[in-house]
Amino acid sequence: DDFGKKLSITILVFCGILFAISVIRGESIVNAFLFAVALAVAAIPEALSSIVTIVLSFGTQKMAKEHAIIRKLQAVEGLGSVSIICSDKTGTLTQNKMTVENYYVNGESVCSEEIDLKDPAQRELLMFSMLCNDSTNHDGQEIGDPTETALINLGSLLGVDYAQVREEYPRLSEVPFDSDRKLMSTEHFIDGRYVMVVKGAVDVLLDRMSHIQDGDILRKITEEDRVRIEVQNKHFSENGLRVLAFAFKTMEQEQGLTLNDENDLTFLGLISMMDPPRVESKDAVAECIKAGIKPIMITGDHKVTAAAIAKRIGILENMSEACEGAVIEDMTDEELQEFVPNISVYARVSPEHKIRIVRAWQERGNIVAMTGDGVNDVLALKDADCSIAMASGSEAAAQASQLVLLESDFSCMPEVVLEGRRVVNNIQRSASLFLVKNIFSFLLSLMSVVFMFTYPLEPSQVSLISMFTIGIPAFFLALEPNKNIIKGHFLTNVFLKALPAAITDAVVVGALVIFGKTFEVGETDISTAATMLLAIVGFMILYKISAPMNMLRTAILTGCIVGLLFCSIFLNDLFAITGMTTKCIMLFIVFAIATEPVLRYLTILTEKIRSFYSGLRSRKAEKK
Numbered sequence: 001d002d003f004g005k006k007l008s009i010t011i012l013v014f015c016g017i018l019f020a021i022s023v024i025r026g027e028s029i030v031n032a033f034l035f036a037v038a039l040a041v042a043a044i045p046e047a048l049s050s051i052v053t054i055v056l057s058f059g060t061q062k063m064a065k066e067h068a069i070i071r072k073l074q075a076v077e078g079l080g081s082v083s084i085i086c087s088d089k090t091g092t093l094t095q096n097k098m099t100v101e102n103y104y105v106n107g108e109s110v111c112s113e114e115i116d117l118k119d120p121a122q123r124e125l126l127m128f129s130m131l132c133n134d135s136t137n138h139d140g141q142e143i144g145d146p147t148e149t150a151l152i153n154l155g156s157l158l159g160v161d162y163a164q165v166r167e168e169y170p171r172l173s174e175v176p177f178d179s180d181r182k183l184m185s186t187e188h189f190i191d192g193r194y195v196m197v198v199k200g201a202v203d204v205l206l207d208r209m210s211h212i213q214d215g216d217i218l219r220k221i222t223e224e225d226r227v228r229i230e231v232q233n234k235h236f237s238e239n240g241l242r243v244l245a246f247a248f249k250t251m252e253q254e255q256g257l258t259l260n261d262e263n264d265l266t267f268l269g270l271i272s273m274m275d276p277p278r279v280e281s282k283d284a285v286a287e288c289i290k291a292g293i294k295p296i297m298i299t300g301d302h303k304v305t306a307a308a309i310a311k312r313i314g315i316l317e318n319m320s321e322a323c324e325g326a327v328i329e330d331m332t333d334e335e336l337q338e339f340v341p342n343i344s345v346y347a348r349v350s351p352e353h354k355i356r357i358v359r360a361w362q363e364r365g366n367i368v369a370m371t372g373d374g375v376n377d378v379l380a381l382k383d384a385d386c387s388i389a390m391a392s393g394s395e396a397a398a399q400a401s402q403l404v405l406l407e408s409d410f411s412c413m414p415e416v417v418l419e420g421r422r423v424v425n426n427i428q429r430s431a432s433l434f435l436v437k438n439i440f441s442f443l444l445s446l447m448s449v450v451f452m453f454t455y456p457l458e459p460s461q462v463s464l465i466s467m468f469t470i471g472i473p474a475f476f477l478a479l480e481p482n483k484n485i486i487k488g489h490f491l492t493n494v495f496l497k498a499l500p501a502a503i504t505d506a507v508v509v510g511a512l513v514i515f516g517k518t519f520e521v522g523e524t525d526i527s528t529a530a531t532m533l534l535a536i537v538g539f540m541i542l543y544k545i546s547a548p549m550n551m552l553r554t555a556i557l558t559g560c561i562v563g564l565l566f567c568s569i570f571l572n573d574l575f576a577i578t579g580m581t582t583k584c585i586m587l588f589i590v591f592a593i594a595t596e597p598v599l600r601y602l603t604i605l606t607e608k609i610r611s612f613y614s615g616l617r618s619r620k621a622e623k624k
Contacts, residue, residue, distance in 0.1 A: 075402030078386035079420025098150035240308020280411030439502030469538025501541035
């Protein structure tokens with residue numbers, strides 16, 4: 001809107017200046033006024049704002065279906081140009097729900113899908129994990145630590161009701177979990193004996209164990225047993241899993257448990273858990289990479305855990321692509337710019353690290369999208385080219401963002417970005433068509449002043465050309481699928497797409513008018529010939545912008561050609577289209593033939609200038 005307003009004001013001022021010059025040169029006020037009106041009609045992009053509004057409204061509606069609410073319309077342009085997406089891990093790429101992955105009993109690792117409750121050790125480990133546990137789950141409402149709820153949820157999946165187990169073996173006493181000792185103990189009466197069940201960190205429990213349950217045999221734990229348990233624990237940890245060890249101890253009688261009882265324990269097994277990635281995350285990441293977007297995970301979690309999740313969903317290939325925030329702490333901005341292309345996972349990061357990572361990518365010429373949900377994400381969201389907040393997050397993050405995801409789910413990001421591309425690409429395509437008319441009108445006006453000839457087009461003729469080579473096709477093309485990656489600045493792209501056709505229009509029409517005066521061709525004939533020449537160039541650039549052609553685009557192009565011919569033949573008086581003399585027809589044919597090579601060579605020249613400019617910018621960036 002701002003671009004359209006400034007352009008319209010500039011054109012109106014220029015029309016006023018040309019009106020004054022025409023009167024000073026001796027033109028009648030009526031002719032000078034018609035000249036100024038014709039220029040205004042030709043140059044002002046009257047329908048551009050309407051088309052942009054329609055395209056944006058359709059785009060925001062489609063994004064809403066993907067559970068994305070646009071708060072600021074400029075976010076659409078940012079989304080369409082995004083090449084880097086920085087995303088949080090927990091709840092966005094993962095389910096934000098701990099899930100049991102493996103049991104380790106009798107010296108063997110068993111994945112959760114293969115747990116067999118007919119096996120006494122596996123059944124006992126499941127039962128003990130429900131008893132030494134404070135969490136509950138009533139009708140899907142989970143209360144308690146996520147690690148503990150994962151244990152009772154596994155029981156539900158295996159057909160074991162935790163409430164029934166607790167009712168059958170009620171808790172007689174307990175020593176609650178303590179973050180210093182990293183243990184929790186509960187006492188129960190099980191199968192005619194008093195049993196203390198203990199869970200906690202593997203390294204802490206191993207130091208307190210004297211025996212091990214080996215099948216049906218209870219024996220003393222050996223150094224070899226300890227090494228095997230430590231190796232298994234390390235293997236789970238390296239895969240980003242959280243590990244709990246379970247042990248028990250038979251008591252002689254019921255007694256209130258004390259800290260002194262947490263010794264001489266019997267090892268039963270390990271349970272590994274993780275916040276698993278969303279099922280859709282892997283496909284979403286693959287779709288991003290396919291679309292030319294690099295997804296980056298930025299999290300406060302441990303490096304190993306973050307890397308394990310990232311590897312599962314395709315963000316990371318090897319551990320060398322993961323680092324902790326402390327690594328970049330002492331880097332200069334220039335060093336960080338060289339560092340970021342090799343890293344896909346950042347763990348243990350602070351808000352300041354997030355800001356520096358975003359800026360480093362921006363300095364490398366990338367458009368960066370940042371997701372966040374907390375107050376500490378606000379500054380990074382503001383720095384990003386496209387800021388995305390989660391509806392489940394803080395109000396501060398939502399207010400700082402341009403777009404809000406109603407569901408904290410990364411899987412909708414590819415579609416949202418691709419819809420942004422469709423909107424921006426189509427607006428660029430439509431705006432290019434309008435800008436051809438604007439630049440042409442400006443150049444032809446300058447030529448009319450320099451070479452002292454009257455502006456050759458009537459307002460109605462300009463409207464005819466605008467309707468069939470700009471307005472109608474621009475509207476339909478703006479709604480077409482177009483998910484190509486966007487490179488370069490929006491206005492630069494629009495200008496360079498429009499420039500070859502606009503110069504071609506100005507050159508051939510200006511030359512037609514000058515040669516027409518030389519050969520004494522009437523002004524009405526020249527107006528008609530100029531209109532037809534503009535139509536030819538208009539359809540040529542329309543074909544170029546519409547490429548590659550499909551059924552719809554071919555139908556649009558054909559329909560517009562037929563519509564223009566119909567209006568020229570049957571509504572000729574309305575649009576000031578007249579018959580042409582032989583001289584005028586000959587001139588028209590010559591310049592019509594010349595339009596194609598002129599347009600082709602100007603397009604090649606423009607592309608070379610663009611490539612040279614891009615190369616120049618790249619070299620400057622490398623020197624920096």
